Amino acid sequence: xxxxxxxxxxxxxxxxxxxxxxxxxxxxxxxxxxxxxxxxxxxxxxxxxxxxxxxxxxxxxxxxxxxxxxxxxxxxxxxxxxxxxxxxxxxxxxxxxxxxxxxxxxxxxxxxxxxxxxxxxxxxxxxxxxxxxxxxxxxxxxxxxxxxxxxxxxxxxxxxxxxxxxxxxxxxxxxxxxxxxxxxxxxxxxxxxxxxxxxxxxxxxxxxxxxxxxxxxxxxxxxxxxxxxxxxxxxxxxxxxxxxxxxxxxxxxxxxxxxxxxxxxxxx
Ligand SMILES: [Zn+2]
Ligand SMILES: [Zn+2]
Numbered sequence: 638x639x640x641x642x643x644x645x646x647x648x649x650x651x652x653x654x655x656x657x658x659x660x661x662x663x664x665x666x667x668x669x670x671x672x673x674x675x676x677x678x679x680x681x682x683x684x685x686x687x688x689x690x691x692x693x694x695x696x697x698x699x700x701x702x703x704x705x706x707x708x709x710x711x712x713x714x715x716x717x718x719x720x721x722x723x724x725x726x727x728x729x730x731x732x733x734x735x736x737x738x739x740x741x742x743x744x745x746x747x748x749x750x751x752x753x754x755x756x757x758x759x760x761x762x763x764x765x766x767x768x769x770x771x772x773x774x775x776x777x778x779x780x781x782x783x784x785x786x787x788x789x790x791x792x793x794x795x796x797x798x799x800x801x802x803x804x805x806x807x808x809x810x811x812x813x814x815x816x817x818x819x820x821x822x823x824x825x826x827x828x829x830x831x832x833x834x835x836x837x838x839x840x841x842x843x844x845x846x847x848x849x850x851x852x853x854x855x856x857x858x859x860x861x862x863x864x865x866x867x868x869x870x871x872x873x874x875x876x877x878x879x880x881x882x883x884x885x886x887x888x889x890x891x892x893x894x895x896x897x898x899x900x901x902x903x904x905x
């Protein structure tokens with residue numbers, strides 16, 4: 638396996654189950670070269686955002702020093718669309734969207750099936766309108782912010798394997814997702830292949846879908862593999878599966894952060 642790092646990691650500072658130090662020790666044990674933390678930002682009503690931002694930054698920065706001879710540690714953030722943080726304070730930002738907006742109200746798309754179905758209900762039951770609204774808002778944010786990494790692009794398919802509504806099976810949804818992916822490609826950020834829904838038992842495959850991955854290859858986009866881990870045991874979740882998929886599609890390189898810079902490494 639080529640992947641020896643993870644840059645999408647949650648801890649007890651937001652909605653993760655392990656402390657940053659527990660995650661660092663697990664990463665060292667797994668032989669990781671680097672680990673990056675990416676606590677959530679979010680609007681005021683968000684229940685899972687980093688509660689104490691300065692304590693979060695202080696702790697990650699202290700761990701960088703403590704373990705500097707063993708592993709590279711990065712201070713990142715998973716920035717919620719339109720909930721901006723001061724970029725200067727972080728080594729990188731992952732741009733994500735976990736909400737859809739309707740009439741000034743925000744509805745979470747990935748909390749659970751009931752809340753996901755509520756998102757569609759507020760669009761009169763029209764899941765295509767919901768999908769348009771979700772991607773439109775996300776792309777607007779991506780164009781403004783140009784985050785270093787684009788998170789789980791098609792998060793709205795999280796419950797496809799468990800729900801009666803399976804967006805990914807509908808060609809019209811897939812057309813919408815493709816249209817916005819092409820827009821996001823122009824932003825020039827690194828896309829992540831994200832295994833977070835696998836470790837939590839929702840899906841058997843990572844984001845984005847195969848069809849979107851083929852488009853990322855066709856457009857020569859940059860891609861990296863991240864686990865979106867919420868527990869120290871899942872920081873390398875399904876990384877081999879991701880590498881196999883990328884190789885099958887024809888990717889020859891994946892991206893990672895080394896000594897503070899995004900670099901590509903060959904997928905052997
Ligand atoms: Zn996320
Ligand atoms: Zn995340």
